Amino acid sequence: MxxxxxxxxxxxxxxxxxxxxxxxxxxxxxxxxxxxxxxxxxxxxxxxxxxxxxxxxxxxxxxxxxxxxxxxxxxxxxxxxxxxxxxxxxxxxxxxxxxxxxxxxxxxxxxxxxxxxxxxxxxxxxxxxxxxxxxxxxxxxxxxxxxxxxxxxxxxxxxxxxxxxxxxxxxxxxxxxxxxxxxxxxxxxADQGPDATEVPKRGGARVDPVAASVRLPGKQLKALLDDQEAELSAKTIEKIQKEIKAAGSGTVSASMLGLGAIPPSLTGLGLVxxxxxxxxxxxxxxxxxxxxxxxxxxxxxxxxxxxxxxxxxxxxxxxxxxxxxxxxxxxxxxxxxxxxxxxxxxxxxxxxxxxxxxxxxxxxxxxxxxxxxxxxxxxxxxxxxxxxxxxxxxxxxxxx
Known part of the structure; x- marks a missing residue:
């Protein structure tokens, strides 16, 4: 050749x-x-x-x-x-x-x-x-x-x-x-339904070995947010601040700061x-x-x-x-x-x-x-x- x-x-x-x-x-x-x-x-x-x-x-x-x-x-x-x-x-x-x-x-x-x-x-x-x-x-x-x-x-x-x-x-x-x-x-x-575009859903989850759920009073979550603010995106900061304000005297999930588990859910695109x-x-x-x-x-x-x-x-x-x-x-x-x-x-x-x-x-x-x-x-x-x-x-x- x-x-x-x-x-x-x-x-x-x-x-x-x-x-x-x-x-x-x-x-x-x-x-x-x-x-x-x-x-x-x-x-x-x-x-x-x-x-x-x-x-x-x-x-x-x-x-x-x-x-x-x-x-x-x-x-x-x-x-x-x-x-x-x-x-x-x-x-x-x-x-x-x-x-x-x-x-x-x-x-x-x-x-x-x-x-x-x-x-x-x-x-x-x-x-x-x-x-x-x-x-x-x-x-x-x-x-x-x-x-x-x-x-x-x-x-x-x-x-x-x-x-x-x-x-x-x-x-x-x-x-x-x-x-x-x-x-x-x-x-x-391969065979993926009549129009060949049916994709099965694939799930994802997150396991937290320390705590399956972390919910904090707004004041404490705000303190965590302040400590990390310099390394967080503006969009994430804004979203957490809104959650704190909406919760009032209640508690807020700290999942947006990577704390706590996320249960499995079939929401993502699967493989073909x-x-x-x-x-x-x-x-x-x-x-x-x-x-x-x-x-x-x-x-x-x-x-x-x-x-x-x-x-x-x-x-x-x-x-x-x-x-x-x-x-x-x-x-x-x-x-x-x-x-x-x-x-x-x-x-x-x-x-x-x-x-x-x-x-x-x-x-x-x-x-x-x-x-x-x-x-x-x-x-x-x-x-x-x-x-x-x-x-x-x-x-x-x-x-x-």
Whole structure:
């Protein structure tokens, strides 16, 4: 079986080359086929639900559930890239990046850990040398870049080009770049009622070995609240204060402060049974070929190959990690099937990339982009000082 190499990528990144590279893996519950899995949850009105869809599976229409969305899969790629960079693992540690530092014990964040990447609000609200970052020439060049020349982004925050970015709040000249890597995990549902969307309820409880119930007079509960107020959310404080006021001279449950037991109740969404679980990813060379980097066709192909190699290095790590959420422990049921489009209905089967192979491919792509395009890819960090007003008014319980 053919191993993906830089020459193949360069060919795919040149006009007339392949449209896509596709990776598909059959997964299964770690417990075996009897195991249920917890799909991704979504809010529908005021209640939680799962995303059900009809798909073609082996030529027939089937009821499926979304176990992990495109956005979540890309976040997992970013997370693995962030870990590799933090560990100093080359070649990913050489990735250009933007940092936002708030200080006072807050963890430094980077464009690849922030939701809107290069254009994230935390970056735009920050400053450099006392001046707003939005007035900085380097950052402004990246914001003003277009697909005709995105080199300023490639050397500042390339994750936005590989995994997508949109400068959505800007009044004009909004940068909008689609992700060249997409992916999802779906489950083919077993029998779950006539419309295949009946999910059993699952219960939860809390055991307190000290006291099954703790009810306190309002004054005493208020004293406990005052002791912990600095570490509680505004929403929790407000709710407890209302309970105390409503109780008058009576007692109030201290459960909101984590005291006392909570009896079992069947109120949560349960697990789903799947006959098959399928993970798929697609790299779009067609999307990559819309990007130019100001150096001519050979340089453009090298920069595109660099971006796709960067994405594949993160994907190789995310696929091997396979960490989704509680009650969704999966393992690979068979080998990953990888193929690259060969045009006119043909494709070439490829060997799945290991982390080591993906890193070697990225190293070769970096060297090529440096050689023919003069790209600076040396782990440079564009440091932004975060606006303290944001963290001073952060609220973990905010509904929006």
């Amino acid at each position: 053919t191993t993906l190499d830089l020459a193949m990528l360069l060919g795919a990144c040149t006009p007339g080359g392949a449209a896509t590279l596709t990776s598909v893996t059959e997964l299964t519950p770690a417990e075996g086929e009897h195991g249920g899995v917890a799909p991704a949850r979504f809010v529908n009105g005021r209640s939680a639900t799962y995303a059900y869809e009809k798909r073609f599976i082996d030529g027939a229409v089937a009821h499926t559930v979304l176990i992990d969305s495109k956005g979540s899969q890309l976040n997992r790629v970013e997370q693995e890239i962030a870990v590799a960079i933090a560990d100093g693992a080359e070649p990913l540690a050489s990735t250009p990046r933007i940092s936002v530092e708030y200080g006072d014990g807050f963890v430094r964040e980077y464009d690849y850990t922030l939701p809107h990447r290069l254009f994230d609000g935390h970056i735009r609200a920050g400053s450099i040398d006392g001046e707003p970052v939005t007035r900085n020439a380097t950052y402004l060049a990246a914001r003003n870049a277009t697909t005709a020349d995105v080199r300023p982004i490639l050397e500042l925050g390339p994750t936005a080009l590989a995994l997508g970015g949109w400068d959505s709040t800007r009044k004009a000249r909004q940068g909008r770049y689609r992700s060249v890597l997409t992916g999802e995990i779906i489950g083919v549902l 049974a799947c006959s098959r679980i399928i993970r798929s990813h697609v790299v779009s060379f067609s999307a990559l070929r819309q990007l130019r980097f100001g150096g001519g066709p050979e340089a453009d192909a090298a920069c595109r190959a660099l971006l796709v190699s960067y994405a594949l290095a993160g994907l190789a790590r995310a696929d091997s990690a396979l960490d989704l959420r509680a009650n969704c422990n999966l393992r690979e049921a068979g080998p990953t099937r990888v193929s690259i489009d060969a045009r006119h209905g043909h494709s070439v089967d490829l060997e799945p990339l290991s982390v080591e192979q993906a890193d070697a491919l990225l190293t070769a792509a970096i060297d090529r982009a440096r050689e023919v395009a003069g790209i600076r890819w040396d782990g440079q960090v564009f440091e932004v000082l975060g606006n303290e007003v944001i963290v001073d008014h952060a609220d973990a319980d905010a509904e929006d």
